[in-house]
Amino acid sequence: MIKSLYQDHFGVRENPFSILPDPSYLFMSERHQEALAHMAYGISGHGGFVLLTGEVGTGKTTICRALIENLPQDAELALILNPKLSEAELLATICDEMHITYEPGTTSLKVFFDLINDALLAAHAAGRNQVLLIDEAQNLSNPVLELIRLLTNLETSEKKLLQIILVGQPELNEILAQESQRQTAQRITARYHLLPLTQAETQQYITHRMSVAGLDGDVFSAGACKVIFKAANGIPRLINSVCDRALLAAYVEGRKQISKKLALGAAQEVFTNPGLAGKSSVLSSLVLVLTVLGLLIWIGLDPFGTGVQNKIKTFVAPYLPIYVSEPAPVAPAPELKETVTAPVTPATPAKPQDISSTKGSALDALIQSGTPDIAFQGLFELWGKDYAQIKGNGPCEKAKTAGLDCSQGQTDLLGLKTMNRPVVTSLVMPDGEHIYGIVAAIKNTGDTEQVRLDFLNRSLTLSTKAFVLRWPGDYLVLWNNAFKESETLTFGRQGKDVQELRRLLAVSGYSNAPNNILGKGSLFFGPTLRDTIQAFQTDHGLSADGTPSPETLMHITGAAKSTALPALYPPKGGQHVLYP
Numbered sequence: 001m002i003k004s005l006y007q008d009h010f011g012v013r014e015n016p017f018s019i020l021p022d023p024s025y026l027f028m029s030e031r032h033q034e035a036l037a038h039m040a041y042g043i044s045g046h047g048g049f050v051l052l053t054g055e056v057g058t059g060k061t062t063i064c065r066a067l068i069e070n071l072p073q074d075a076e077l078a079l080i081l082n083p084k085l086s087e088a089e090l091l092a093t094i095c096d097e098m099h100i101t102y103e104p105g106t107t108s109l110k111v112f113f114d115l116i117n118d119a120l121l122a123a124h125a126a127g128r129n130q131v132l133l134i135d136e137a138q139n140l141s142n143p144v145l146e147l148i149r150l151l152t153n154l155e156t157s158e159k160k161l162l163q164i165i166l167v168g169q170p171e172l173n174e175i176l177a178q179e180s181q182r183q184t185a186q187r188i189t190a191r192y193h194l195l196p197l198t199q200a201e202t203q204q205y206i207t208h209r210m211s212v213a214g215l216d217g218d219v220f221s222a223g224a225c226k227v228i229f230k231a232a233n234g235i236p237r238l239i240n241s242v243c244d245r246a247l248l249a250a251y252v253e254g255r256k257q258i259s260k261k262l263a264l265g266a267a268q269e270v271f272t273n274p275g276l277a278g279k280s281s282v283l284s285s286l287v288l289v290l291t292v293l294g295l296l297i298w299i300g301l302d303p304f305g306t307g308v309q310n311k312i313k314t315f316v317a318p319y320l321p322i323y324v325s326e327p328a329p330v331a332p333a334p335e336l337k338e339t340v341t342a343p344v345t346p347a348t349p350a351k352p353q354d355i356s357s358t359k360g361s362a363l364d365a366l367i368q369s370g371t372p373d374i375a376f377q378g379l380f381e382l383w384g385k386d387y388a389q390i391k392g393n394g395p396c397e398k399a400k401t402a403g404l405d406c407s408q409g410q411t412d413l414l415g416l417k418t419m420n421r422p423v424v425t426s427l428v429m430p431d432g433e434h435i436y437g438i439v440a441a442i443k444n445t446g447d448t449e450q451v452r453l454d455f456l457n458r459s460l461t462l463s464t465k466a467f468v469l470r471w472p473g474d475y476l477v478l479w480n481n482a483f484k485e486s487e488t489l490t491f492g493r494q495g496k497d498v499q500e501l502r503r504l505l506a507v508s509g510y511s512n513a514p515n516n517i518l519g520k521g522s523l524f525f526g527p528t529l530r531d532t533i534q535a536f537q538t539d540h541g542l543s544a545d546g547t548p549s550p551e552t553l554m555h556i557t558g559a560a561k562s563t564a565l566p567a568l569y570p571p572k573g574g575q576h577v578l579y580p
Contacts, residue, residue, distance in 0.1 A: 422439060
């Protein structure tokens with residue numbers, strides 16, 4: 001690192017607050033540990049995509065570098081830092097990173113695909129695991145993103161040949177939520193959204209970096225750390241900038257400790273520096289104007305005429321509370337950028353509240369009712385079960401005792417929709433606190449899609465965009481496998497259950513012609529049905545072995561909207577069998 005003026009003054013070996021992504025300074029908060037664990041999962045050979053998102057400056061690139069320095073011996077990494085490439089350029093870059101030779105001037109996608117496939121097969125045969133990591137993935141064009149999805153089709157009968165990690169800013173979630181990207185989104189096997197540090201973590205972060213640089217002790221007072229946290233909104237890169245300026249100010253004044261006053265002065269300098277905060281100031285003003293304008297139009301004021309009102313109303317809809325009975329408080333721009341607010345409403349209709357501005361008893365009640373045990377209790381009640389009275393350790397063990405199936409893990413919004421059953425998820429509050437509730441319904445009201453989460457005696461209604469920003473992707477779902485007693489759902493067997501499975505797949509959009517081998521018709525479980533199941537499993541991020549496992553059947557019945565209550569969506573029609 002470049003030597004700073006204050007290093008000798010404070011007795012540190014190097015600049016502890018350089019904005020360069022040095023892995024030796026990686027502060028492993030609980031969030032960063034989880035993020036790194038998700039990245040490690042991506043190189044463990046499970047296939048599909050692993051997604052890491054986070055605001056600018058939260059530490060995504062530093063985590064990537066830490067991952068690179070701790071790769072397993074059998075893993076080989078291809079790293080793409082600039083994804084603003086055409087399809088041919090992307091494949092050529094992958095070849096370069098994997099040391100694959102190709103003819104100069106090659107532009108054929110098929111030629112590149114064949115070369116990459118051959119290299120991946122050779123690596124697989126040699127016991128090497130190939131990983132592709134793409135940073136700044138929000139800059140990928142739709143055609144290139146589709147091309148990357150096709151790379152996940154390169155596989156053997158045993159495993160995927162290429163593990164892909166996408167790292168990007170929050171807008172990457174919005175890109176993947178588009179209808180045109182549903183196939184890509186369904187192949188995400190793990191995702192994590194890296195949030196800014198909390199106030200306590202900010203103080204630990206500052207102390208950690210000073211310690212790594214060679215100085216133990218509290219150079220920054222508690223008051224200074226609080227000021228820095230508020231000024232930087234918990235974003236590590238901005239924390240570094242303020243701390244660096246504060247140390248320089250202390251050196252100039254001959255001080256050995258950073259007081260609250262010094263920290264305030266440093267924060268003011270940083271955020272009035274045209275090179276650093278000028279864009280934020282402009283953005284703050286723009287966000288403030290748009291937010292106030294959107295709220296005025298939303299409540300009925302029409303300064304520009306009906307046509308403009310409708311267009312602006314549509315534009316701001318995803319970023320405002322779904323129900324607005326009075327103007328909501330306008331939050332500072334940095335918080336608006338990270339936090340999409342949503343109303344909290346009691347079980348009986350009441351005036352909605354903004355998460356970010358909810359204080360006192362209302363917020364306390366939401367947090368107190370948002371514990372995992374209360375959420376599990378509510379989920380079991382939907383199935384007519386008493387969670388507290390069932391024997392077992394944890395919800396899945398209790399579910400087994402109660403005769404229910406249970407699954408938990410990571411998914412995305414499309415995954416929740418496909419399961420079509422209530423699930424327990426966590427939600428990240430503005431202060432970083434995790435609360436747990438039940439995703440009880442997803443419904444469309446006009447142009448807005450809403451997610452309803454139920455707590456002990458409260459409900460929280462969010463737009464899907466707001467929900468995705470607050471939800472880290474975890475879920476726990478219960479269901480009852482109606483096919484569990486069947487012995488006909490195995491390859492080569494026949495029966496009415498096979499015929500019903502074909503129907504459910506067809507309703508889900510995976511129609512398959514009846515296999516007429518041996519004259520068994522659609523009652524026969526043959527290669528066609530196996531391949532159709534495998535296609536469904538691949539598109540929905542399931543283990544693609546072509547066998548109808550209980551979890552696969554749960555997804556198929558959910559995708560067919562043949563789920564009996566409780567369900568996120570009402571069943572299709574009434575003439576067919578509904579599955580619990």
